[in-house]
Amino acid sequence: MTQISPLPRRRAFGCGVAATAVALVGILPTVIVFVLAGTADPNYGWLLFVTLPLALLFGGIALILGIIGLVFARTDRSGYAWPVIGVVLGAVSVLPTAAFLMGG
Known part of the structure; x- marks a missing residue:
C-alpha cells in the first residue's frame, strides 16, 4: 500500500490574500474621496470623516x-x-x- 503525500499547507497564502483584500477595502474609498474632492467638487472632502476611520480599522485588521x-x-x-x-x-x-x- 502506498502512502498518500500530505497536502501542502496554504495558511500563509490565505491569510496574506485576506490581509491584502481587507487593506484594499480600507484604502480604496479614501482614494476615491480624494479623487472626487480634487477633481469634481471640493465639497466631497467631508466624506474623509467617514472613510479615514474605516481605513484605520481595516488597515489594522489587515496588519x-x-x-x-x-x-x-x-x-x-x-x-x-x-x-x-x-x-x-x-x-x-x-x-x-x-x-x-x-x-501630525
Whole structure:
C-alpha cells in the first residue's frame, strides 16, 4: 500500500490574500474621496470623516492578518509574498491615517 503525500499547507497564502483584500477595502474609498474632492467638487472632502476611520480599522485588521500570515509562512516554510503585501498595505493604510487623525 502506498502512502498518500500530505497536502501542502496554504495558511500563509490565505491569510496574506485576506490581509491584502481587507487593506484594499480600507484604502480604496479614501482614494476615491480624494479623487472626487480634487477633481469634481471640493465639497466631497467631508466624506474623509467617514472613510479615514474605516481605513484605520481595516488597515489594522489587515496588519494583524498579515503578521499572522508571516508567522504561518515561517512555520510552513512557504511563500512570503502575499503576507508581506498585506502587511505593507495595512501599514500604508494605518500610518498616514493615524497621523492625519492625530493632527501630525
